[in-house]
Amino acid sequence: xxxxxxxxxxxxKSPGRSVAVLGVMATLAILxxxxxxxxxxxxxxxxxxxxxxxxxxxxxxxxxxxxxALAISLVRVVLxxxxxGNMFSLAYAATGAILSLSVMAGLKKTGVFGILGISSAGxxxxxxxxxxxxxxxxxxxxxxWYLPILMIAGLITGLIIGGLxxxxxxxxxxxxxxxx
Numbered sequence: 431x432x433x434x435x436x437x438x439x440x441x442x443k444s445p446g447r448s449v450a451v452l453g454v455m456a457t458l459a460i461l462x463x464x465x466x467x468x469x470x471x472x473x474x475x476x477x478x479x480x481x482x483x484x485x486x487x488x489x490x491x492x493x494x495x496x497x498x499a500l501a502i503s504l505v506r507v508v509l510x511x512x513x514x515g516n517m518f519s520l521a522y523a524a525t526g527a528i529l530s531l532s533v534m535a536g537l538k539k540t541g542v543f544g545i546l547g548i549s550s551a552g553x554x555x556x557x558x559x560x561x562x563x564x565x566x567x568x569x570x571x572x573x574x575w576y577l578p579i580l581m582i583a584g585l586i587t588g589l590i591i592g593g594l595x596x597x598x599x600x601x602x603x604x605x606x607x608x609x610x
Contacts, residue, residue: 448498451494452494452498452501452502455486455489455490455494455502456486456501456502456505456506458483458486459483459486459487459502459503459505459506460483460505460506460509460510462482462483462485462486463482463483463506463510463514464510464513464514465482466479466480466481466482466483467510467514478580478583478587479587480587480590480591481553481556481587481588481591482591483506483510484530484549484552484553484556484591485591485594485595485598486502486506487499487502487503487506487527487531488534488545488548488549488552488591488592488595489595489598489599490502491531491534491535491538492538492545492595492599493599493602493606496531496535499531499535500528500531503527503528503531504524504527504528506527507520507523507524507527508520508524510523511523511524518567521563521567522559522560522563522564523560525559525560525562525563526555526556526557526559526560526563527556527559528559529555529556529558529559530552530553530555530556530559531552532555533551533552533555534548534549534551534552534555537551545592545595545596545599546588546589546592546593546596547592548592549588549589549591549592549595550584550585550588550589550592551588552588553583553584553585553586553587553588553589553591554581554584554585554588555584556584557577557580557581557583557584558577558580558581558584560580561573561574561576561577561580
């Protein structure tokens, strides 16, 4: 087992600072999720959200690491689930979040896709994960008819989140260079 604290010290990164950054980013993701609960973005189709908190997770995937992005995502899903949802919403969100992050990390690792493509694939994967859970809970064929609509929505919202994340990455580049 690797000693991540020692590895960070060798890289000149304080474990305390890393925990603080993760805490701030998890808090931002939760805040963005809360904003979506308070001010739902009405796209005219039930169940479609912009996914503002995914902006923080995608940012972490590019700026930090997969493990740190996963930690932020899981903390966000669990806390938002307990605060604003129930066990079913927690299951939907967790499945969508894990599938989405896994797809994005895999595509990022290939180096073939840009942030817009990766984010769009993540948004689409998130919705596929949620439909799979819904189908397992309520096996109904008409439920699967909703999948193409959600996939298109995931593609569009993924483009929006990916574009916003790209802008954010560019604007914070100098800050992260100074932090080392």
